[in-house]
Amino acid sequence: MARPRSFDEDRAIDAAMRAFWAHGYQATSTQDLCRATGLNPSSFYNTFHGKRELFLRALRRYLEEMSAVQAEVLEARAPVRQKVATVLEQVIDDEAGDRLGCFAINTSLELAPRDPEIAGLLARDYDRRMAVFRTVFALARAEGQIPADRDPGELAHFVNATVAGIRVVAQSGADRTALEAIARSALRLF
Amino acid sequence: MARPRSFDEDRAIDAAMRAFWAHGYQATSTQDLCRATGLNPSSFYNTFHGKRELFLRALRRYLEEMSAVQAEVLEARAPVRQKVATVLEQVIDDEAGDRLGCFAINTSLELAPRDPEIAGLLARDYDRRMAVFRTVFALARAEGQIPADRDPGELAHFVNATVAGIRVVAQSGADRTALEAIARSALRLF
């Protein structure tokens, strides 16, 4: 039919995701995006219809990938305590490593307050992650791995908040031992 | 000697702080700041020497005010558990109220990764808050209010992370009951 594209759309979205992730939405100019993806402006607008659209696609991809990773750990066959420990460990490795932080959290704070569509996206993701936590904890409690007086929903919110807390204080200058101390404390509930 | 100012410098910093707090650094233009403070550009640059300088002054003020409020609660004469509960309650009221979030956390994520001076400011503030927590917890443990196997420093990092976690998930769409669940779980350690 016609001339084929000289670039891979998925690869471009990944590059854009990294750019947005590292610098945020506002601090990433369309020029930055063109440089990161290797596209020129006209190809850029042809395929992604603007900065915001591309951001949404990048964010959606990030949320899906992260949810998948977390769900994989949580739905494995292992003691809950160990599964939660693994989730927290992964977060700590993440933050102690590249120091990029979490794209979802960054976006929650930068854009959610004044962009209802993005706020909705993040809220739905929050609920989805919460549901995984809750069912895993409910099952564990039924098996006696968690004291009967603990509420699965409450624990779900708590673990999620602990993950967020670790990520944020890591950006505020906390070192690895501090992050591990946080995880150790949180694990006392399991 | 000369013509006096027609505005109050402190009041202007407060107005700027609210603007930066609500919209972040990048999304707050100098025009926005002029509107918020009531100054015109030339007075603005005369007294504050640019957007960044004003931001630093606003941030410093915020950190001092917040540290003072938190220290006041923690250094009161009351059971630790109750003091920690009060700190968490305050955060929840804050987040469930105006939904502005925390200026320090917003800044940690927006600017700290690529602005060493701001990162240093936040890191020092983190250490200062941590020191207050630690001494309060150490004292409480000595008095037998906290089990002897708990490390004060570890608890300090943990409570601080819980505060951050509550603030972040509040921005991700969590409602008040979720925030209270997080606080309730965290308080089990005390």
Add this chain to the structure above:
DNA sequence: GGAGTTTTGAAGTGTTTGGTTCAAAACCTG
């Protein structure tokens, strides 16, 4: 009240922003 100093308002600086235009080049199908 006049000298001296500072603030103030309006207009304007160059640069960067997100986004567009359009003709030429590249490709597939027939």
Add this chain to the structure above:
DNA sequence: CAGGTTTTGAACCAAACACTTCAAAACTCC
């Protein structure tokens, strides 16, 4: 190879950006 379609690059756009300039206005002090 020719027809039809899409991508591509370079140049271009208006608006917004942080910031400056400068003369006039406002004030204090002597």
